[in-house]
Amino acid sequence: MNHTPLSDEELVQIIRENDQEEYSEIIRRYQRKLTHYLKKYIYDQDELEDVLQIVFIKAFKNLYGFNIKMKFSSWIYRIAHNEMANHIKKNLKSPVPLDEVEYKIVDEKIDIDRDIDRKILARDVGRYLGNLDIKYREPMKCR
Numbered sequence: 001m002n003h004t005p006l007s008d009e010e011l012v013q014i015i016r017e018n019d020q021e022e023y024s025e026i027i028r029r030y031q032r033k034l035t036h037y038l039k040k041y042i043y044d045q046d047e048l049e050d051v052l053q054i055v056f057i058k059a060f061k062n063l064y065g066f067n068i069k070m071k072f073s074s075w076i077y078r079i080a081h082n083e084m085a086n087h088i089k090k091n092l093k094s095p096v097p098l099d100e101v102e103y104k105i106v107d108e109k110i111d112i113d114r115d116i117d118r119k120i121l122a123r124d125v126g127r128y129l130g131n132l133d134i135k136y137r138e139p140m141k142c143r
Helices: 008-016 020-039 045-061 072-091 112-130 134-140
Strands: none
Touching (some): 020 045
């Protein structure tokens, strides 16, 4: 029996076919990654969690509008980016042009998911290597 995990797009199709409980898998897959992405712009943890919740609600409500032929990760990151921008605009005390906020258009061809996974992995590896004795850490240094 094949135990290959479903792609995000396959999972969306299952959710659309009336197994909405599977949406919890989408949340599981993206909660950490989207939190990491939003942390760059939203520093208050409560506000970040509120924005993240809105992202997941909007994504769920609009699943039927998602084009299965596109990358789901790019689609949900676009929703997260738009919600982050809305949050910043709404909560700024003085008007600041949006272009002062790092703004990256999410390109459908870019694998943002893989990029964020690499950044998280690099951060975690660096943290763990930092905990090793110097005699064990030195041979692990990248040249």
